[in-house]
Amino acid sequence: MIQSIPTKSSTRDKLLDDLRTVISDAEQWVRQSGQLTGDELLAARDKMERTLRNAKDDLVRLSEPVVEKTKEAAKATDDFVHENPWKAVGIGAAVGLVVGLLIARK
Numbered sequence: 885m886i887q888s889i890p891t892k893s894s895t896r897d898k899l900l901d902d903l904r905t906v907i908s909d910a911e912q913w914v915r916q917s918g919q920l921t922g923d924e925l926l927a928a929r930d931k932m933e934r935t936l937r938n939a940k941d942d943l944v945r946l947s948e949p950v951v952e953k954t955k956e957a958a959k960a961t962d963d964f965v966h967e968n969p970w971k972a973v974g975i976g977a978a979v980g981l982v983v984g985l986l987i988a989r990k
Contacts, residue, residue: 899946902939909935 909932916928965972 896946899939899942902935902942905935906932906939 909928913928913932
């Protein structure tokens with residue numbers, strides 16, 4: 885059974901916040917790079933790496949359910965085509981006809 889994708893807005897919001905922070909930190913680092921001392925430069929770099937790592941982790945967490953659902957949908961489609969080859973051919977022909985008609989109208 886295909887399950888819905890758990891795209892919680894809080895996770896997406898956290899990912900967007902992390903990406904905004906990475907961008908903001910990078911812009912700030914570029915502006916101040918000539919003025920930072922060795923320790924400050926290392927601290928800024930560590931902060932950017934931490935924020936980027938968090939954003940990557942959030943992105944992986946969000947993409948895993950999407951990949952899983954896509955695999956399930958592909959398997960369901962494959963099963964349908966193997967169980968109903970003539971229906972699949974008919975559906976494909978109908979979709980092709982509709983697309984052809986739409987293209988010809990323009």
